[in-house]
Amino acid sequence: MTRALASHGIDVFTNPRAVGAAPFGAQQAAILDRQGHAQAMAEMAAWPGYAETPLVSLDGLAARAGFDRIWYKDEGGRFGLGSFKALGGAYAVFRLLAKAIAERTGATDVTAADIVSGRYRDIVSGITVTCATDGNHGRSVAWGANLFGSRCVIYIHATVSQSRQEAIAALGAEVVRTPGNYDDSVRVAAADAETHSRFVVSDTSYDGYMDVPRDVMQGYTVMAAEALEQLPEGERPTHIFVQGGVGGLAAAICAHVWDQWGTARPRFVIVEPDQADCLYQSARNGGPTVVTGALDTIMAGLACGEVSPLAWDILDAGADAFATISDAAAADCMRLLASPAKGDTPIVAGESAVAGLAGALIARGSDTLSKELNLDGNSRLLVFGSEGATDPAMYEKIVGRSADAVRSKAGGSA
Numbered sequence: 001m002t003r004a005l006a007s008h009g010i011d012v013f014t015n016p017r018a019v020g021a022a023p024f025g026a027q028q029a030a031i032l033d034r035q036g037h038a039q040a041m042a043e044m045a046a047w048p049g050y051a052e053t054p055l056v057s058l059d060g061l062a063a064r065a066g067f068d069r070i071w072y073k074d075e076g077g078r079f080g081l082g083s084f085k086a087l088g089g090a091y092a093v094f095r096l097l098a099k100a101i102a103e104r105t106g107a108t109d110v111t112a113a114d115i116v117s118g119r120y121r122d123i124v125s126g127i128t129v130t131c132a133t134d135g136n137h138g139r140s141v142a143w144g145a146n147l148f149g150s151r152c153v154i155y156i157h158a159t160v161s162q163s164r165q166e167a168i169a170a171l172g173a174e175v176v177r178t179p180g181n182y183d184d185s186v187r188v189a190a191a192d193a194e195t196h197s198r199f200v201v202s203d204t205s206y207d208g209y210m211d212v213p214r215d216v217m218q219g220y221t222v223m224a225a226e227a228l229e230q231l232p233e234g235e236r237p238t239h240i241f242v243q244g245g246v247g248g249l250a251a252a253i254c255a256h257v258w259d260q261w262g263t264a265r266p267r268f269v270i271v272e273p274d275q276a277d278c279l280y281q282s283a284r285n286g287g288p289t290v291v292t293g294a295l296d297t298i299m300a301g302l303a304c305g306e307v308s309p310l311a312w313d314i315l316d317a318g319a320d321a322f323a324t325i326s327d328a329a330a331a332d333c334m335r336l337l338a339s340p341a342k343g344d345t346p347i348v349a350g351e352s353a354v355a356g357l358a359g360a361l362i363a364r365g366s367d368t369l370s371k372e373l374n375l376d377g378n379s380r381l382l383v384f385g386s387e388g389a390t391d392p393a394m395y396e397k398i399v400g401r402s403a404d405a406v407r408s409k410a411g412g413s414a
């Protein structure tokens with residue numbers, strides 16, 4: 001199966017604007033900073049259901065694919081929602097509610113526990129949060145709204161699966177399906193929010209709308225911090241490969257690692273679907289570039305045609321390379337993780353979870369690309385498996401077994 005993956009193509013663009021070993025700068029710190037991270041960490045660590053997700057060492061795969069180490073941060077169990085997105089949208093909902101409470105009562109130290117206790121029910125229940133989603137972000141926002149007691153309307157575009165829709169509705173949100181692609185649904189959600197005085201909790205920034213997406217990304221840094229803590233004492237990755245949609249996930253990881261490790265940070269590579277490659281095209285064109293069309297990819301969470309400008313401001317300088325892979329490569333990588341190399345634990349990874357790992361494995365299979373990206377037998381790879389089987393029917397169709405069947409082979413630990 002590793003060989004099957006290595007036979008896929010990959011397009012790699014080395015970023016001419018990458019600043020490499022430069023320190024974490026003021027421009028980046030103005031977007032994501034240590035104080036914001038510490039606040040997100042302290043807050044979410046106290047939330048019901050918080051637990052670190054595992055960092056799995058895939059030694060069998062590393063040996064077979066020509067790496068020294070491969071570490072896989074498995075987000076499948078995050079807050080019971082199935083993806084890392086649980087950290088972002090729900091945290092932004094909390095921040096928004098805390099701000100509204102502060103404005104109306106003067107209380108500036110409101111915690112999630114205060115809100116959950118019902119102390120501010122009158123204020124919170126009168127607030128409606130909303131967003132567009134291809135599944136995971138909306139689920140996080142709906143979960144946060146449900147936890148804190150506010151109302152919630154979530155927009156999904158034409159091709160979001162029925163099971164994703166049901167998962168969001170099960171959290172008490174009203175779900176509205178719109179024609180067109182993800183970017184179209186973002187615009188409808190924003191327009192309706194204006195009409196109905198709702199609060200938009202978007203994971204992507206746009207002109208005049210930066211605070212909420214910044215909170216979303218700050219929430220994601222909790223995952224990055226966990227991973228750094230979980231690495232074996234004294235061992236650090238040489239490379240991080242991470243998948244990109246609007247770029248928020250990649251920017252949060254890039255910024256956090258850069259801030260923590262400064263000039264000694266690993267090489268940072270972003271991988272996208274070849275059918276939805278807005279970050280890759282932006283890198284090639286030297287600035288945010290819109291990709292139009294159906295954005296037709298099985299990697300639903302990565303099916304974005306417009307970068308988040310906030311994320312771009314970090315990645316433009318912080319990412320060393322941008323790459324694209326096919327759906328077939330992602331599917332092979334899901335199957336590879338479900339039926340892993342000898343000694344490795346089977347992992348349930350959804351369609352949008354594996355682009356980073358798939359990209360690294362494909363690149364390592366090519367001498368030219370290994371050279372270009374400095375990959376060799378001493379390379380230590382850190383990847384973020386950003387979701388489990390968030391669309392169970394799709395997972396089973398691709399892998400040929402249900403997530404439960406894969407997990408049972410892992411002794412219930414995958």
Ligand SMILES: Cc1ncc(COP(=O)(O)O)c(C=O)c1O
Pocket residue numbers: 083084085134136137203243244245246247248249250300301302304352353386387
């Ligand atoms: C599972 C998963 N991985 C990665 C991403 C990409 O995150 P971003 O859009 O912040 O780049 C998403 C986005 O929805 C996702 O759901």
